[in-house]
Amino acid sequence: MNPPKTTDLESIIQEVEAALGKEDLTKAKYQARIRLVRFFIGLVIPLILALLWLPTGWAVALRDALQGNAAWWRTWAVIVVFMLFSTLLGFPVAWYFDFYVENRLGTNRQSFRGWLWDQIKQATVGILIQSLLFLGVYTIFRLWPDTWFWGISALVVVFLGATYLLQPLLVRLQYKTEPLDDPELDARLKALFAKAGVRYAGVAVIKAGEKTARTNAALIPKGTGTQVVVFDTLLEATTPEGVEGVVAHELGHKVHRDLAKLMTLIGVMFIAALAVSYEVLQSVGHIWGLEGPTDVATFPLLDLIVAWLFAAMQVALNMYSRKVEYAADRFAVETTQRPDVFEEVLIMLAKDNKALPQPPVWVETLLHSHPSIAHRIQAIRKMAQQEQRG
Missing domain, CATH: 3.30.2010.10 (Metalloproteases ("zincins"), catalytic domain)
Structure with missing residues (x-):
């Protein structure tokens, strides 16, 4: 009978680092730094967009030029223009993180042309879906100024349900x-x-x-x-x-219904973010020529508020997500009865996806939806030892 494997976290980290090898470990550390930078850039971009559109009067000028508050399709057109501008502004960022960095990591196998075509497809679908969502938000704000909360709640439920049902189509749009x-x-x-x-x-x-x-x-x-x-x-x-x-x-x-629970949590967070946004737009949505929450010219400010609130609430979401990941690991080991194989798979995934065995605790706590590979292996070994003791 083989002796039990160590459950000491530092020892496990050393094991995984040795399995990765010097080159992949260096890439994993690089990727960890890059993802942290990307998180903060993701917060800065909505702020830059809001500063470009609002104090300059460009948002109001766009609204007036397209008569954005006059009809639903005009509102939609203004939102689409905002999103197209955001996509174009963010293109260098997307190129750097999704193409250049992936090349440095050795994980990209696409030509620039192929990657660009995928970006265009993703942007088209993303703008279509998200613009319809925010069209619904502004429409509800206008139709039900006093009871908009229930309309927003229904809209978010429909949006999340449609996103779930569209999964097979979105996968096949991206891949053969x-x-x-x-x-x-x-x-x-x-x-x-x-x-x-x-x-x-x-x-x-x-x-x-x-x-x-x-x-x-x-x-x-x-x-x-x-x-x-x-x-x-x-x-x-x-x-x-x-x-x-x-x-x-x-x-x-699937068995634990984690997706339904996670979507419910995301839905509650999104509704809360929109509720806070409405109150903020009521308070400050009349500066720079804006006309309050029903004015489509406020979209850059709405986008900024939602993005920052979601980033703040992401901490709680990640905490919950890590918990269900541990439970799914346990289910996998209990179902297959092969903790050794699952441990090997985790190391393989870390190697192929350039995952750092153990990021800094504060980074894992605040930003990671999955526990670290080292923590997952530690949990599996503890579970196996508990079962052996009966």
């Missing part, structure tokens, strides 16, 4: 897919779903390897069942047992 050509793995996953009591709708292999070296898998709705979508890079990087472990983790989220 093909059926899984591995009957043994298919049978293994089908049995796993049956054990979890979830209706199995097959496996779609995402041809992600054409674009990235990163690995991933997820579950998405398909008809009355649930389909596994798995990156071809994951199939290449691990064994069938490893894939089973990753899918078992995702099944844990």
